[in-house]
Amino acid sequence: MTLLEVKNIEMQYAQRPFMFKRGQETPVLQGVTFSLQEGECLGIVGQSGSGKSTLGRIILGIERPTKGEVLFQGINLYETTSKHKKIIRRDLQAVFQNSYHSFNPKQTVFDIVEEPLLNFEQFSKTERQHKVRELLDCVELERTIAQKKTSQLSGGQQQRVNIARALALNPKLIVLDEAISSLDMILQKHIIHLLQTLQKDMQLAYIFISHDLQATRYMSDRIVVMEHGQLVEEIGKDEAYKHPASLELYNAILPSHPRERTKKFFR
């Protein structure tokens, strides 16, 4: 079943006229169309400035596109009543790159993971405690961490708290915007495996936004490549790349062994 449909999105950032400067309109996205099935993982790759993150924000309903519509479970995100929107919010969650900045530094881990439950569920205190513990187990964090502040955690632990918070309401879609880019390799692999297990267990769909083609390819069922605000290529997991923009990304993958190094200037 189709979970998300993005139709002909256009986005422009307007610069207001100021003093002697004329206002300008910078196009960021042009004619972006794709759809996502339930339980599918779609990768969005592209260089920085290609509009991937803006697209992610539009899908999440944070930024209103200039033209086009986003249908989540058949409901247009930008033309609903706020009551309706609240229901959609449950099923639509996000994990961003810089996890530390998406937390309130005064809250403990318990408070952070509990917050969506307070907002959406009519749970008693013990039920909430039980659920938070369950979620922390789910992302393989120790229960003792619950009383700590986020500033006391390492980057990987923070990112896992972020995932636990996104999972709290059993969503249908999680948008992962550069969610693993800032982590070291051991943690990256760990989090990717964690996300894959969770996907199977909970029938989640992901939109995995990254500039790292290798990780995206490992994670996704289908990849779309973006360049200058347009989707230039859509390929399955094992298909070859054809468009120059995707080939550029493909060639930038670093070797896994020094034997596979690219051309060298000497030696």
Added chain:
Amino acid sequence: MEKVLEVKDLTVKIGEKNILTSINMTAYKGRVLGIIGESGSGKTMLCHAIMQSLPAAAKVTQGQIIYQQENLFNVSASKMRAYRGRHLSMIMQNPSTAFDRIQTIESHFRESLKAHFVVTKKEIRQIAIDAMYKVNLPNPEKLLHYYPFQLSGGMLQRVMIALSLAILASIYIADEPTTALDTVNQKQILTLFDRIRSETEAAIILVTHDLGVIAELADDVAVMYQGEIIEHANVYDFFDAPQHPYTKKLLQSRIMF
């Protein structure tokens, strides 16, 4: 192989805690020494120790850093100041805090060039444009008049690399130089480093947590774990026959297809 910099038995403490424990390593002319380790393993502290810019709380309890037959810990402050930037150049990890936000890019170049050379305004401009052209920045002439906050993180990182390349140093210490960049730019910067070390014979100490970067560029690898170098090997030996269990775990974490 000619030794450029040698770290001998270096131990650094903050309070009672060992931040670095008996570090031994050597940087050779025209070679890239990769230092790999997870966050918090002391990689950045080692860089600061070499640059003599450790935080005040850190105490060096033993060891030497030898550059041009001198122990850098015994060098006078004014001489060390002359070394920094001219002989030992550091490329920092975080571009947004390394710049002065009320100075234009041009005045950053002016400041670092004037500290070491007698140069005219015109020459500074030319050197800056050349250096920025090398790191693949668009419109270098225009960029000179920009302020750091007007550029994106990736562009600033490249400006910072250009700043340290404007002066030909004998050792470049690059602390996670490509972490903030996307993969295409990362590849370009690594190619640039490779060109520098073959053209100028500078030694490069490349600190990273990415095995791909090591595989692409490094000649020797030192693995840091909790303030110690647990493995020091040629890059081929490192990938083919890892010794330490942590290194094996690290190599297994590569995403394979």
